[in-house]
Amino acid sequence: MPKVLISDKMDPKAAQIFRERGVEVDEITGKTPEELKAIIGDYDGLAIRSSTKVTQEILDAAPNLKVVGRAGIGVDNVDIPAASARGVVVMNTPFGNSITTAEHAIALMFALARQLPEADASTQAGKWEKNRFMGVELTGKTLGLIGAGNIGSIVADRALGLRMKVVAFDPFLTPERAIEMGVEKVSLDDLLLRADFITLHTPLTDQTRNILSAENLAKTRRGVRIINCARGGLIDEAALKQGLESGHIAGAALDVFAVEPAKEHPLFGTPNFVSTPHLGASTTEAQVNVAIQVAEQMADFLVSGGVTNALNMPSLSAEEAPRLKPYMALAEKLGSLVGQLSHGELKNIAIESEGAAAELNQKPIVGAVLAGLMRVHSDTVNMVNAPFLAKERGLDVREVRHDREGDYHTLVRVTVGTAQGDRSVAGTLFGNSAPRLVELFGIKVEADLAGNMLYIVNEDAPGFIGRLGTTLGEAGVNIGTFHLGRREAGGEAILLLSVDEKVSEELLAKVRALPGVKTAMALSF
Numbered sequence: 285m286p287k288v289l290i291s292d293k294m295d296p297k298a299a300q301i302f303r304e305r306g307v308e309v310d311e312i313t314g315k316t317p318e319e320l321k322a323i324i325g326d327y328d329g330l331a332i333r334s335s336t337k338v339t340q341e342i343l344d345a346a347p348n349l350k351v352v353g354r355a356g357i358g359v360d361n362v363d364i365p366a367a368s369a370r371g372v373v374v375m376n377t378p379f380g381n382s383i384t385t386a387e388h389a390i391a392l393m394f395a396l397a398r399q400l401p402e403a404d405a406s407t408q409a410g411k412w413e414k415n416r417f418m419g420v421e422l423t424g425k426t427l428g429l430i431g432a433g434n435i436g437s438i439v440a441d442r443a444l445g446l447r448m449k450v451v452a453f454d455p456f457l458t459p460e461r462a463i464e465m466g467v468e469k470v471s472l473d474d475l476l477l478r479a480d481f482i483t484l485h486t487p488l489t490d491q492t493r494n495i496l497s498a499e500n501l502a503k504t505r506r507g508v509r510i511i512n513c514a515r516g517g518l519i520d521e522a523a524l525k526q527g528l529e530s531g532h533i534a535g536a537a538l539d540v541f542a543v544e545p546a547k548e549h550p551l552f553g554t555p556n557f558v559s560t561p562h563l564g565a566s567t568t569e570a571q572v573n574v575a576i577q578v579a580e581q582m583a584d585f586l587v588s589g590g591v592t593n594a595l596n597m598p599s600l601s602a603e604e605a606p607r608l609k610p611y612m613a614l615a616e617k618l619g620s621l622v623g624q625l626s627h628g629e630l631k632n633i634a635i636e637s638e639g640a641a642a643e644l645n646q647k648p649i650v651g652a653v654l655a656g657l658m659r660v661h662s663d664t665v666n667m668v669n670a671p672f673l674a675k676e677r678g679l680d681v682r683e684v685r686h687d688r689e690g691d692y693h694t695l696v697r698v699t700v701g702t703a704q705g706d707r708s709v710a711g712t713l714f715g716n717s718a719p720r721l722v723e724l725f726g727i728k729v730e731a732d733l734a735g736n737m738l739y740i741v742n743e744d745a746p747g748f749i750g751r752l753g754t755t756l757g758e759a760g761v762n763i764g765t766f767h768l769g770r771r772e773a774g775g776e777a778i779l780l781l782s783v784d785e786k787v788s789e790e791l792l793a794k795v796r797a798l799p800g801v802k803t804a805m806a807l808s809f
């Protein structure tokens with residue numbers, strides 16, 4: 285039974301769903317990285333929010349880990365390249381808390397416009413400072429949106445409802461989408477110049493880090509109010525403090541900080557500064573949404589191989605997964621076969637599908653071929669890291685879907701480009717479930733690719749099979765199945781034998797010494 289650790293506070297629905305889906309679950313929150321390292325080795329899945337940092341070190345201590353599920357959106361607390369390299373799928377729940385977070389940004393905008401936190405503190409302190417708190421109206425003001433994705437577009441929609449004008453900076457926002465959203469697409473400089481309020485809704489990446497730098501903050505109009513419900517690293521916090529103290533910035537509200545938890549901070553106590561402790565996603569509704577989604581996605585993956593919302597792997601629905609499973613087994617075997625039979629550097633690989641196979645999602649088939657191919661050189665390769673490794677090695681991967689119907693109702697062909705030219709293998713599914721090799725390097729040969737096998741290329745001549753049988757028999761090696769193919773009578777023949785034990789180097793040398801043998805290799809699947 286797969287085992288999942290929930291390491292950040294999550295709605296109880298998550299644990300309930302894991303259990304209902306046959307996944308064992310432990311909820312152990314608040315652990316230090318050292319404590320997490322000590323226990324993570326037992327788990328197949330790790331369900332997190334933003335507190336747990338999934339670092340290379342944690343991943344190194346997690347040999348069984350197959351999936352990290354983020355109950356939320358931002359995954360900057362997960363080392364995705366390290367997870368990919370270890371073959372760990374990373375998934376998030378991209379929509380479950382977006383409305384809630386957008387509402388928090390709007391709430392903070394009102395808090396700044398009307399100085400609500402300070403007015404509340406003053407009133408409850410019995411001061412009744414009616415003349416101290418003079419606010420500003422939102423109607424007619426310009427909201428500058430940095431990042432116009434899911435959350436940004438909800439913020440825009442609510443701001444337009446408040447009769448604000450919305451300008452947006454987002455390099456990936458198309459003019460059509462901007463029109464649809466009712467916002468004006470502008471450059472960052474233009475936004476900084478025009479906005480009365482600025483709100484940030486980008487992920488934290490190398491491009492967005494420090495996007496509101498000291499230099500950019502200096503370009504804002506005097507009296508600007510800034511809201512950040514995205515990630516701490518997006519703003520230069522020291523420059524923000526200076527701007528607030530000088531009065532250039534009329535207000536700033538941060539839900540997120542460069543270092544969290546922010547229990548002490550130079551900004552605390554600065555005039556017109558409002559803060560919340562990373563509460564953007566903290567509503568009952570959002571937490572139920574993300575808990576259900578993450579548990580369902582992780583259980584799908586661990587129980588049936590379905591992949592949804594993965595950041596380092598193509599999607600594969602739980603409905604598709606059973607249909608694709610035999611194809612992935614076939615693809616992996618074909619990849620492994622070409623990998624074992626091809627020596628030297630591979631330049632390119634083409635994965636072609638015909639018949640029923642061509643109607644399926646190709647990405648998992650391609651991933652499985654690459655995993656089979658790369659696993660020949662490393663045990664730790666799987667479908668997650670194989671495409672990355674292939675890219676790293678400069679392997680050009682081509683995916684071709686044919687409309688044509690061939691001799692088989694379904695066929696997957698794998699062709700690798702080697703220094704000696706292209707080499708191709710093809711396979712089908714018998715009864716829609718049993719992977720079967722049907723062609724090897726242009727020769728028709730039918731075989732199960734399973735267990736230990738012996739591959740021989742020889743000159744097709746009478747008496748060879750008898751001599752081979754004797755050689756194997758004398759070495760005490762039992763033949764399970766025997767498959768034969770040839771280009772033409774008396775030409776080159778291929779033999780694929782399944783044998784009950786691994787063929788030793790010594791035996792291979794004896795086989796190679798038999799008259800007519802051109803190649804003999806041990807294979808394993």
Ligand SMILES: NC(=O)C1=CN([C@@H]2O[C@H](COP(=O)(O)OP(=O)(O)OC[C@H]3O[C@@H](n4cnc5c(N)ncnc54)[C@H](O)[C@@H]3O)[C@@H](O)[C@H]2O)C=CC1
Pocket residue numbers: 356357358359378381382385430431432433434435436453454455456457485486487488491492513514515539540562563564565566
């Ligand atoms: N405070 C909180 O509790 C929460 C914070 N978040 C944060 O909000 C972020 C945004 O979430 P979504 O809107 O769902 O993500 P999203 O992926 O839908 O939108 C992000 C937008 O940022 C844009 N972007 C990327 N690079 C940019 C750049 N250099 N300059 C300007 N725009 C750029 C993208 O084109 C995209 O449209 C998350 O990555 C997460 O860090 C999300 C949920 C809760």
Ligand SMILES: O=C(O)C(=O)COP(=O)(O)O
Pocket residue numbers: 333334335355356357358359381562563564565566
């Ligand atoms: O979903 C996100 O990106 C968030 O920042 C929410 O964080 P949390 O799950 O509340 O720790």
